[in-house]
Amino acid sequence: MTVATSTQVQLASRPTGWPTAENFSIVTVELDDLAPGEVRVANDFLSVDPYMRGRMNDVKSYTPPYALGETMTGGAVGRVVASAADSVKVGDTVVHQLGWRDVAQGDAAGFRVVPVVPGVPTSAYLGVLGMTALTAYVGLLEIAGLREGDTVFVSGAAGAVGSMVGQIARLKGAGRVVGSAGTAEKVALLTDRYGFDAAFNYKDAPVMDQLAQAAPGGIDVYFDNVGGDHLEAALGAFNDGGRAALCGAISQYNATGPAAGPRNMANIVTRGLMLKGFTVGNYVQHFPAFMADMTGWLTSGQVVFDETVVDGIENSVEAFLGLMRGENTGKMVVRTTSAG
Template sequence: MNAEDHTTSRQIHLVSRPEGWPTEDTFRLEEVELPELGEGEVRVANEFVSVDPYMRGRMVEQESYVEPYRLGEAMDGGAVGRVTASRDASLPEGTLVQHMQGWRDVAQGPAATFTAVPEIEDAPSSVHLHLLGMTGLTAYAGLVEVGRLREGESVFVSGAAGSVGTAAGQFARLLGASRVVGSAGSDEKVAVLTEKYGYDAAVNYKDAPIREQLPDVMPDGIDVYYDNVGGDHLEAAIDVMNRGGRGVLCGAISSYNERAARPGPDNLGRLITFSLSLRGFTVREFAERYRDEFADRAGTWLREGRLVYDETVVDGVENAPQAFIDMMKGANIGKMLVRI
């Protein structure tokens, strides 16, 4: 990459569609010469790029809410960077921007596809990729719109040590939840949830079946279940949901790399007898409706010191594939990021 004008972009391309777990051979690092900037375009040196669970679904050809990645082309995803060259007055050089041309070190395109974001005092630019970005908005909108969380209710969050889970737990507390409990895959993560993120309790789902552990930590039942895991966690939550309980189905990371579909929960009859509801969603459904409200509330909470976060950072765009695989295996606490 040219250090002065960033005219070369190092990018990760998808070169095969994985069956089961992706491997390093699923991806290839390519170096691409960028064309001259056209009128109304900008060039951006990325500072951080995001790797997220939903990207696994885009690696295969299947019907979904977003198109699959194309073989032999650069992958995309959330990124934050700084404008290094501009032919659009709305985004002058030096502007910090958020955009969807991740998995590369230099991005280029119409200015309309880049959004200026504020500099946050005492916080890295990467915060716009998690707590103040789509990750945070996903957690917030899921609780408010899908979960209809009311003050005094109890909340259980699966995959609670990930980026969405750590945000959801904090937001639930700030929105008035009476008890917030989470699950994670190690004793270290369990300790982080209770000691840093304010969870009332947390369980290591590897210690014993989650279905056996959950009744002990949610003795008064669950009003809102924020699901990032699916599978056995969803089944366990249905067991102890209170009458009128709501399940917020955000992710199902436990099954993303499986070759065959799992059987569904064996206790769906409780949805009828206890008037339970389960609703899946993607943040795109509510982004416009909640973006300003979320930005105002989350920004205020962060400035007041009422929100905390963790980042697991891997250096170098060439290491993005391994960062993604590690994230899928639960190696991160908080947001998994690649620093360029």
């Protein structure tokens, strides 16, 4: 009898500052026989995301921290290779949260069957058809309340979320869309591929100065993936009644001391600004509307997406570290070597 195994990534120690490979361990786990109602899935793609850095700290947050010596979790998509559940069949494509492993096993209720879209890789369910793009959609439309004609500024704009924000903003009637990125190549991508009206490299000069040049009439909406100097620049550029959707603060995730706050917080009062933080898990009720819009945009070619694909479960840690260094364009995913 063949014993089913799963290669999994565990958190070996909590990082101080920037994570290193030594904070993780790769183990092989023998899987039990399926219990009634369970399924076994050969993962095809795993998601690595900035929020995972926060879960490596033992602090209170919107989601529990990873436990030391236990396999981490995250988004994944794969194929069912064994099933003891009536609702999920062998061969089904499913999305779930048992990432950081090449084979996942659990109760069928934790796996959502999705259709295969012709011409679209299944990894899209981790990005453009998944929680990543839903984050962009919710943040822009529900949190920031985008209005027709608004000038929108997006930080981290060449990343998985940011690149979706810019495109959705244009499709929903924004008047001008401005983005920041960290390389000249990514800046060119924003305007040439994703349809941003203007973009700049935040490493070239102070963000506040570059934003003033890119949006001389000020901004109405800010989608924040970065925090720090980008948030300060947005507070300085806001028109009266401006709105910010605070999604992430990647500039601070590896800090070892308190981050310096924006120096112009008084603008929130004097310009009547609204800043609201959010996590997408609290807005899943918008998923049907999002899927209806995004499926149409994607199949019609109105939305484009990019992925940075790293091969092999054994390279998933390096994929995550590369994400934190900004080495990805679009969504960073790991293509696993699946086994049943």
